[in-house]
Amino acid sequence: MRNIWIICRKELHSYFVSPVAYLLLTMFALIFGFFYWNSVGYFNQVGLESQMRGQAFPMSVNEYVIRPLLSNVSVIGLFFIPMITMRLFAEEKRMGTIELLATSPVRDLEVIIGKWLAAVILYATMMLFTAINFAFLFRYGNPDWKPLAIGYLGLLLQAGGLLAIGTFISTLTRNQIIAGAATFGVCLMLWVLEWVAGYETATWAKVLAYMSVITHFDSFSKGVLDTKDAIFYASVIFLGLFLTSRSMESLRWRS
Amino acid sequence: MITVKGLTKRYARTLAVDHISFEVQKGQIVGFLGPNGAGKTTTMRILTCFLPPTDGASNVAGFDVLEQPLEVKKRIGYLPETPPLYPEMEVREYLTFVGRLKGMSGSSLAARVGEVSERCAIADVSSKLLGKLSKGYRQRVGLAQAIIHNPPVLILDEPTAGLDPKQINETRELIRSLAGDHTIILSTHILPEVEQTCQQVIIINKGKLVATDSVHNLQNRARGAESVVIEVEGRDSALDAKTVQHRLETVSGVSRVVFKETLNNRSSFEVESLQDRSIRGDLARAVVESGWNLNELRPTAMSLEEIFLQLTGAEQAGAAAPPPVEAVAQGRES
Ligand SMILES: Nc1ncnc2c1ncn2[C@@H]1O[C@H](COP(=O)(O)OP(=O)(O)O)[C@@H](O)[C@H]1O
Ligand SMILES: [Mg+2]
Numbered sequence: 123m124r125n126i127w128i129i130c131r132k133e134l135h136s137y138f139v140s141p142v143a144y145l146l147l148t149m150f151a152l153i154f155g156f157f158y159w160n161s162v163g164y165f166n167q168v169g170l171e172s173q174m175r176g177q178a179f180p181m182s183v184n185e186y187v188i189r190p191l192l193s194n195v196s197v198i199g200l201f202f203i204p205m206i207t208m209r210l211f212a213e214e215k216r217m218g219t220i221e222l223l224a225t226s227p228v229r230d231l232e233v234i235i236g237k238w239l240a241a242v243i244l245y246a247t248m249m250l251f252t253a254i255n256f257a258f259l260f261r262y263g264n265p266d267w268k269p270l271a272i273g274y275l276g277l278l279l280q281a282g283g284l285l286a287i288g289t290f291i292s293t294l295t296r297n298q299i300i301a302g303a304a305t306f307g308v309c310l311m312l313w314v315l316e317w318v319a320g321y322e323t324a325t326w327a328k329v330l331a332y333m334s335v336i337t338h339f340d341s342f343s344k345g346v347l348d349t350k351d352a353i354f355y356a357s358v359i360f361l362g363l364f365l366t367s368r369s370m371e372s373l374r375w376r377s
Numbered sequence: 378m379i380t381v382k383g384l385t386k387r388y389a390r391t392l393a394v395d396h397i398s399f400e401v402q403k404g405q406i407v408g409f410l411g412p413n414g415a416g417k418t419t420t421m422r423i424l425t426c427f428l429p430p431t432d433g434a435s436n437v438a439g440f441d442v443l444e445q446p447l448e449v450k451k452r453i454g455y456l457p458e459t460p461p462l463y464p465e466m467e468v469r470e471y472l473t474f475v476g477r478l479k480g481m482s483g484s485s486l487a488a489r490v491g492e493v494s495e496r497c498a499i500a501d502v503s504s505k506l507l508g509k510l511s512k513g514y515r516q517r518v519g520l521a522q523a524i525i526h527n528p529p530v531l532i533l534d535e536p537t538a539g540l541d542p543k544q545i546n547e548t549r550e551l552i553r554s555l556a557g558d559h560t561i562i563l564s565t566h567i568l569p570e571v572e573q574t575c576q577q578v579i580i581i582n583k584g585k586l587v588a589t590d591s592v593h594n595l596q597n598r599a600r601g602a603e604s605v606v607i608e609v610e611g612r613d614s615a616l617d618a619k620t621v622q623h624r625l626e627t628v629s630g631v632s633r634v635v636f637k638e639t640l641n642n643r644s645s646f647e648v649e650s651l652q653d654r655s656i657r658g659d660l661a662r663a664v665v666e667s668g669w670n671l672n673e674l675r676p677t678a679m680s681l682e683e684i685f686l687q688l689t690g691a692e693q694a695g696a697a698a699p700p701p702v703e704a705v706a707q708g709r710e711s
Contacts, residue, residue, distance in 0.1 A: 128477045132463075139465050222461035222522070225425040226478040227450040 125228040129236025130243070133210070137244050142209075146202055146244070151251045157194045158255045161187050184265050184345065188256070192273040192343045195252055196336065199245070199281055200309040206244055207288025208302030210237045211366075215296035234289065234366045241285040242278070249277060269345020276342020279355035280335055284309055286362025293369040312336075378403045378530060378560040379424065384433035386419050393419040395584040396433070401577070403529075406556045408571030408592075409564040411581040417564035418458055420581075421534050424562070425455045438530050451480065454528040454559075458535055460519025464508025468499060468518055471507055472525055479526035489525060497521040497551060513544040520551065524559070531555065533563040537570060549574050603650040605657055608673035609664055610643045616669065618644040628663045630654035643672060 137143040165187050214220040223233050253274070259265050288305040295301050316334035318327045331337055338355060341348035379401040386394040394416040401407050409417050422428040424437055426446040435442045438452040463471060469490060476486045494500040497517045502510060507518065516536065523531055536552065537545045552574055555561060565571060571578050571592060578595060580587040588595060609621050618639050625634045625648060635647040650656040657674060664671045 125478070128474070132474055135470075136463065136465050217461070217463070218457060218459045219461040219463060221422075221425075221427055221455070221457040222475065223478075224427050225450055225453070225455045226475075227447050227480060228478060229447070 125232040126236040126239065129228070129233050130239045133237050133240030134243060137240065142205070143244060146205055147248055147251060150198070150202060150248045153198055154195065154252050155255065157191060161191055184269055187259065188265060188270055188273065189343050192277065193339065196277055196280055196339045196343070197313065199277065200284065200313055201306070202245070202248065203281065203284045203288050203309055204302040204305035206241045207285055207292055207305055208298040209292070210241065210289050211292040212295050212298040212301040230367055230370045234363055234370065238286055238289050238363060241289065242282055245281045245285065246278060249274060272345050272347050273343055275347070276339050279352060280339055283335060283355045283358030283362060284312070286359045286366070290362050290365040290369060293366055293373065378438060379562065380436040382434045384420065384423060384435055385431045386416070386423060386428065387431045393584055397581065397586045399579050399586065399589050401560055401562060403560050404557050405577055406552065406561045406563065406575045408575035408578045409562055409581070410566070410568065410571050410578055412566050415581045416584040417581065418534055421532050421562070421564060425453055425532055426450055452528050453530045453532055454523035454526065456519045456523040456533045456536055458538070460515050462507040462515060462518060464506065466507050467504050468494070468507060469503040471518065472521055475522040476525045481526055493521045493525055498547070512539055513541070516540060516544070516548065520548070524555065529560060531559045531561040533561065535564055537565070537567070603654065603656060604677045605648050605660065606645060606673065606675055606677055607648055607660055607664070608643055608645040610670040610672050612668060612670050616642050616644055621669065622646065624663060624667055625660065628656065628659045630656045630659065647677070
């Protein structure tokens with residue numbers, strides 16, 4: 123436990139002393155801000171029109187602002203994941219610092235979880251920026267907070283899985299650009315898998331669609347905590363970290 | 378302190394380490410000597426539990442590297458070939474991080490960081506970024522991280538590689554000062570380093586153990602007979618080199634006297650003894666009794682370089698006797 127935290131702190135330190143973390147946070151805040159004001163503007167306009175037509179105001183903030191926004195965030199997140207994980211192991215291998223970690227009295231798994239946890243914390247910090255925007259909704263509107271919280275839980279779970287996969291891919295090379303590109307490819311694949319379900323209803327298509335990380339986010343964005351989907355994400359996290367530990371071990375047997 | 382038995386490491390195609398066995402006693406500095414590609418780094422990586430061996434057993438500080446790697450790791454300090462530094466960290470931050478990794482914490486860690494910084498002469502850069510340090514400082518920070526937790530065993534892979542002569546001397550000095558409390562294995566492909574720093578030497582070549590002995594014994598063994606340089610000065614009259622040479626040749630145990638030069642009424646000679654004969658005392662007496670001054674009398678230690686070439690067989694290529702064709706090819710290659 124102590125060792126996990128030591129590694130995690132070191133990773134957070136290197137995220138935040140380099141421009142990486144600030145770059146990611148700024149880019150994410152800008153992109154999210156754009157989506158946010160778009161949808162809030164749209165919401166206001168539609169609301170205003172329906173009022174002018176003398177109708178009651180039938181739309182809920184949750185359904186028309188928060189839900190699509192959360193879905194957007196989950197997709198935007200896919201593009202940021204590779205940038206968070208690409209250096210985790212690739213850089214240690216390139217600099218030879220992996221020799222320090224591997225010859226210190228810490229277990230591989232502690233190193234892996236520490237690094238993954240740092241990535242999750244950085245991602246969560248990015249999410250915090252979106253939460254500031256949502257805070258305005260609470261100030262001026264009257265949304266329900268529970269679905270929002272569940273939405274965030276879903277975002278974190280989904281990111282946790284993809285970050286674990288990214289961590290694994292980062293152990294495969296000493297070049298972080300390659301690690302980043304490969305992770306991006308995998309994230310994209312896991313996203314578009316969902317599309318096959320649009321035109322194909324055979325079992326194989328269903329299986330592929332099931333593997334898409336995005337489909338499992340639907341329930342969360344609706345504010346529903348579906349155990350099946352939570353278990354799916356937990357399995358992805360587990361699989362990613364497991365592959366990472368296997369890879370670290372085989373790294374030793376091979377090299 | 379370190380026991381290695383039949384250690385073997387095979388990479389996909391190369392046999393990097395081939396049935397090596399040796400032992401290192403507590404408190405010793407041992408030089409691990411061999412040309413590039415001999416398998417030094419590989420052996421050290423196995424001893425530090427970074428790589429698993431293909432075969433064989435190694436025991437470090439009482440623990441088997443395969444059975445109890447965590448216990449071994451607690452008791453070793455390791456300086457890899459390239460110091461494992463994070464460029465974005467400051468020196469003090471880095472040493473604190475490594476100390477924590479090794480299980481230290483709190484004020485004792487802070488004190489220890491100050492202590493090793495002083496000892497390794499890096500206190501003046503303690504708030505500099507590692508990425509901005511010069512080669513000499515990087516190497517010393519590497520050493521500092523290896524000793525931070527005061528481990529009983531130190532494994533140093535080419536600790537002086539790439540340093541300038543002054544830094545090399547400082548580093549050797551530092552390593553020597555660490556002996557006693559620590560058992561040290563240091564690898565090098567530079568021979569004088571072993572002569573100057575180590576008590577014991579392990580020579581490997583192409584993955585095979587060539588020799589393991591104390592530096593002193595090894596020099597003697599390779600030399601067999603004693604060889605000394607002697608300088609004689611005429612006291613009152615002019616010195617006749619021929620006379621001196623004849624006198625020296627008659628000393629018992631002397632096999633050969635080679636005249637070197639005469640300068641300002643001083644002549645110097647190289648004298649070799651018969652096998653296993655000690656001649657220095659007799660030489661000195663002979664010179665003084667003949668009424669000359671004895672200016673200098675020193676053994677010419679065979680350098681490890683010669684020993685090394687002799688043992689690894691690379692010398693055959695240049696030897697006087699016509700070598701077999703195969704040996705010539707090998708000599709060129711290595
Ligand atoms: N990771 C590796 N994969 C394959 N071969 C390697 C690897 N590391 C070293 N070797 C080979 O093993 C031999 C010994 O290398 P090494 O232990 O680094 O020697 P030294 O440190 O004495 O220069 C060399 O022939 C080298 O090419
Ligand atoms: Mg080497």
